[in-house]
Amino acid sequence: ILSSMIRARAKEMPNVSQVTEEENENTEKLKLRREVGLLSAVSLIAGTMVGSGIFMSPEWLLRSMGSPGGSLLIWAACGLLTMLSALSYAELGQFIAESGGEYIYLLRIFGQVPAFLLIFTSVLVVRPAGIAAVSLSLGEYLSAPFYPGCSPPQIVIKWIAAACILVLCTVNSINVRLATHIQTFFAAAKLIALLIIVVGGLVLLVNGQTSTFQNAFQGTQTSIGTIGVAFYQGLWSYEGWNNLNSVTEELKHPEVNLLRAVIIAVPLVTLLYLLVNVSYFAAMTPSEMTTSKAVAVTWGNKVLGSWAWLMPLSVVLSTFGSINGMFFTGGRVCYIAAREGQMPNILSMVHVRHFTPSPALIFTSIMSLIMIIPGNFGNLVNFFSFTAWIFYSMTFAGLLYLKIKKSDFPRAYKVPIIIPIFMLIAAVCLVVAPIVDNPKIEYLYVSLSILSGLIVYAFLYYFQCCPGLTKATLFLQLLLEVSPTDKDTN
Known part of the structure; x- marks a missing residue:
C-alpha cells in the first residue's frame, strides 16, 4: 500500500530519497519566507x-x-542581564546569519556534539517544559472564575x-x-493590561498607599542559593528575549532589524515589569502576595472593584500570546x-502549500502535552531556567x-567584549550557585538528562542504528x- 501511495504521489511532491542530483538542479525547493518585519519582530520578543x-x-520571587x-x-x-544577553546575541546574529538560535551557534562554533546535546535537551525537555508551564498558568x-473561593481541579x-x-x-x-x-494583536493586548496595572499602582501611590515600601529591605534573604533561585523566577519572566535569533532566516533585513527589535522590546518590558511590581506592592502586603494563587487577580479584586474581571482576561490573553511566540520559534529550532x-x-x-514547518510544530506539541501530565508551574520554571542557562553560558x-578569532569579520554591529565576558561569568554563577548552596536531586536529574544525549548521539550517528526510519x-x-527545504542563504 505504501509503495503504491509513493508512486501515485511521486509526480506531485519531491522526495528526499527519490530526487536525483540531476533533478535537484531543475527542482526549486521550498524555503521559509521572510515575512517578519520590525513590528512583528518587536511583538515576537515583547509578546x-x-x-x-x-x-x-x-509571589514566587518574593x-x-x-x-x-x-x-x-x-x-x-x-x-x-536580559539586555546584555540580547545585545550579545544581536552580534552573534551578524556572525552567523542563520535561524536556530543557540543550536546553530554551537553547531557552527563548537561542532556536532555540543549542538546535539543542546537540541536533544531543548527539543525533548526544555522547550516543551516552557510551553507546558505557560499553558498551565x-x-x-x-x-x-468558575471556582470562586477554591482552587480549580488540576484535571x-x-x-x-x-x-x-x-x-x-x-x-x-x-x-x-x-x-x-x-x-502582534496579543502583544498589544497584554501591554494594555500591564498599563492598567501600572496606572492603578500610580493612583494608589498618589493616595498614600506606601506602607509596604517602609523598611522595604527588612527580612531580605542573602544566601547564594536563594538569590540564584530568585533569579530563576525573575529571568523566567524575561524568557523570550532570544526568540528572534531562532527565526533569522524569516526576518526582513536581519542585519538591522535584529538589533532594533532588541533595543525597543527589552527596555520596554523591563520598565513595565518594575512598574507592575511596584503596583502589586502598593496594593498588597508581602504576606498577601506570597499567599495569593494568582497575584494579578488579587490585585484586580482590591483595586478594580467591579472591573476585576479584566485581570483574569488579561492574563489569559497574555499567556496565549506568549505560548504562540514559543511555538513560532520553538518549532523552527527543531526544524x-x-x-x-x-x-x-x-x-x-x-x-x-502553507510553507510552515508543520512536522516540527506537531512534534513540539506532542512533547509539551506529555510535560503537562506530571508538571506544575514552579518546578517546570526552575527546571527550564537551570537547563537553559547552561547552554546560554556555552553560547x-x-x-x-568569534570576537577573538574573527575580530576582522565584517558586521554592522559590535558589542564591547566586556559584555560577553560578564555574561559568561553571570551565566556560570546562575548554574553553579543553587547547586553549591542548596543541592537538590532535580539538578542531578537535569545533568543526567543532558549527558544521556551522548548515548543517544552515539547510538544514532556513530553506530547508525536507525531501523525503519526511511519508511517512516x-x-x-x-x-x-510536506517536502524537503533549501536553506536561505540570502
Whole structure:
C-alpha cells in the first residue's frame, strides 16, 4: 500500500530519497519566507517575554527574597542581564546569519556534539517544559472564575492547557502571517493590561498607599542559593528575549532589524515589569502576595472593584500570546536541527502549500502535552531556567571565541567584549550557585538528562542504528503533505 501511495504521489511532491542530483538542479525547493518585519519582530520578543511570568513569578520571587526591596532589585538585575544577553546575541546574529538560535551557534562554533546535546535537551525537555508551564498558568487563570473561593481541579487546568497547545499548533501550522498577526494583536493586548496595572499602582501611590515600601529591605534573604533561585523566577519572566535569533532566516533585513527589535522590546518590558511590581506592592502586603494563587487577580479584586474581571482576561490573553511566540520559534529550532541532520529528516520538511514547518510544530506539541501530565508551574520554571542557562553560558563563550578569532569579520554591529565576558561569568554563577548552596536531586536529574544525549548521539550517528526510519519518513511525508527545504542563504 505504501509503495503504491509513493508512486501515485511521486509526480506531485519531491522526495528526499527519490530526487536525483540531476533533478535537484531543475527542482526549486521550498524555503521559509521572510515575512517578519520590525513590528512583528518587536511583538515576537515583547509578546513572548510578557507571558505568565509577570503574573505568576512575583509571589514566587518574593518568597525567595523575603522583602519587597530585595524583589525589586532582582527584577531590575534580571532586566539588565536580559539586555546584555540580547545585545550579545544581536552580534552573534551578524556572525552567523542563520535561524536556530543557540543550536546553530554551537553547531557552527563548537561542532556536532555540543549542538546535539543542546537540541536533544531543548527539543525533548526544555522547550516543551516552557510551553507546558505557560499553558498551565493559562489554565489556572481561565478556570479560576468558575471556582470562586477554591482552587480549580488540576484535571480542569490541564485539559485547558492541552486545548490551548492544540489550537496554537494548528494556527502555526496553517499560516506564518496568521501566527505573526496573532502575536502582534496579543502583544498589544497584554501591554494594555500591564498599563492598567501600572496606572492603578500610580493612583494608589498618589493616595498614600506606601506602607509596604517602609523598611522595604527588612527580612531580605542573602544566601547564594536563594538569590540564584530568585533569579530563576525573575529571568523566567524575561524568557523570550532570544526568540528572534531562532527565526533569522524569516526576518526582513536581519542585519538591522535584529538589533532594533532588541533595543525597543527589552527596555520596554523591563520598565513595565518594575512598574507592575511596584503596583502589586502598593496594593498588597508581602504576606498577601506570597499567599495569593494568582497575584494579578488579587490585585484586580482590591483595586478594580467591579472591573476585576479584566485581570483574569488579561492574563489569559497574555499567556496565549506568549505560548504562540514559543511555538513560532520553538518549532523552527527543531526544524533547523533536523535540516542540519541532527534530528529525524521529517522534522526538516515544510508544508507544500502553507510553507510552515508543520512536522516540527506537531512534534513540539506532542512533547509539551506529555510535560503537562506530571508538571506544575514552579518546578517546570526552575527546571527550564537551570537547563537553559547552561547552554546560554556555552553560547556566550562561543561569542568570545568569534570576537577573538574573527575580530576582522565584517558586521554592522559590535558589542564591547566586556559584555560577553560578564555574561559568561553571570551565566556560570546562575548554574553553579543553587547547586553549591542548596543541592537538590532535580539538578542531578537535569545533568543526567543532558549527558544521556551522548548515548543517544552515539547510538544514532556513530553506530547508525536507525531501523525503519526511511519508511517512516516517506509515510509521514505523504500523510502530512510536506517536502524537503533549501536553506536561505540570502
